[in-house]
Amino acid sequence: AQSVTQPDIHITVSEGASLELRCNYSYGATPYLFWYVQSPGQGLQLLLKYFSGDTLVQGIKGFEAEFKRSQSSFNLRKPSVHWSDAAEYFCAVGAQGGSEKLVFGKGTKLTVNP
Amino acid sequence: DTAVSQTPKYLVTQMGNDKSIKCEQNLGHDTMYWYKQDSKKFLKIMFSYNNKELIINETVPNRFSPKSPDKAHLNLHINSLELGDSAVYFCASSQRGSLADTQYFGPGTRLTVL
Numbered sequence: 001a002q003s004v005t006q007p008d009i010h011i012t013v014s015e016g017a018s019l020e021l022r023c024n025y026s027y028g029a030t031p032y033l034f035w036y037v038q039s040p041g042q043g044l045q046l047l048l049k050y051f052s053g054d055t056l057v058q059g060i061k062g063f064e065a066e067f068k069r070s071q072s073s074f075n076l077r078k079p080s081v082h083w084s085d086a087a088e089y090f091c092a093v094g095a096q097g098g099s100e101k102l103v104f105g106k107g108t109k110l111t112v113n114p
Numbered sequence: 115d116t117a118v119s120q121t122p123k124y125l126v127t128q129m130g131n132d133k134s135i136k137c138e139q140n141l142g143h144d145t146m147y148w149y150k151q152d153s154k155k156f157l158k159i160m161f162s163y164n165n166k167e168l169i170i171n172e173t174v175p176n177r178f179s180p181k182s183p184d185k186a187h188l189n190l191h192i193n194s195l196e197l198g199d200s201a202v203y204f205c206a207s208s209q210r211g212s213l214a215d216t217q218y219f220g221p222g223t224r225l226t227v228l
Contacts, residue, residue: 032213043118043204043219044157051214088155094213101170102217104157 002027002093004105012111013081021076021108023091032094033074034102035065039087047089050074061085086112117141118220120205126226127195135190135223137205143218145169145211146188148180149204151222157204163188164211192225200227 003026013019025031032051036044048059055067065076074091091105118139127133139146147170148160162170166182177193192199202222208215 036219041221043206043221044217045219046216049216090157100211100213101159101162101172102213107155107157109155 002031002095002103004091004093004103006089006091006105006108008108009106010109010111012113014113015083016080019076019078019081019085019110021089021091021110023074023076023105024072025074025091025093026072027093027095029095030069033065033067034092034094035059035063035074035076036090036092036104037061037087038090038107044090047076081110081112083112083114086110118205118207118218120203120220120223122223123221124224124226126228128228129195129197131195132191132193133195133225134192135203135205135225137188137190137220139186139205139207139218139220141207141209141218143207143209144185145208145215146182146185147206147208147217148188148190149206149219151202151204153201161188161190162211169211195225195227197227200225 005024034049035047038044048057050057050067088107090107092102121136145164147162151157161180163182179191182188204222205220206217208217
């Protein structure tokens with residue numbers, strides 16, 4: 001069964017600094033990979049997703065993620081963080097040809113200092 | 115226009131009571147989901163319905179019963195509420211239920227069982 005690990009529970013960065021949130025997955029075949037963001041008191045919003053092709057994926061709000069098969073990773077990056085990026089970030093994996101369900105990591109809380 | 119809406123937003127109730135949470139989507143999607151997010155922010159799928167048919171039914175106590183009167187609505191009824199049911203419940207929808215389709219989440223219902 002697939003699983004997702006987000007090693008960092010909480011990350012604090014200064015506004016304008018770069019950001020990288022880590023995500024490692026466990027799955028035998030090529031997975032579907034997703035990053036979602038949850039602002040306080042809100043539902044989840046899709047930032048980006050990877051199915052195949054170019055391993056560098058661009059998303060909304062200036063985020064990007066890179067799929068590295070050799071490292072089983074799908075890290076999320078942003079070159080310059082804004083205060084409004086403070087939120088909880090979830091990595092998720094889905095199995096191709098499987099039960100079509102998403103398995104989420106436990107999330108990384110991002111705090112942005114002014 | 116709210117794409118995926120849930121009612122109520124907050125629900126506080128006593129142990130042993132029966133309660134329902136309602137979800138509606140106006141996106142014309144065929145598939146709807148219920149997720150549970152626990153106090154540690156861990157998000158896990160409970161059920162999915164495609165065109166009113168149950169597709170995913172994770173290991174959930176049978177006190178939880180989803181009902182889909184039509185493909186725009188998916189309600190969650192919970193019998194004999196327990197303390198451990200306290201969580202945020204999210205409804206989501208997607209076009210066809212494929213992982214290639216983006217899932218759109220509602221704002222969540224925070225259930226507190228006293």
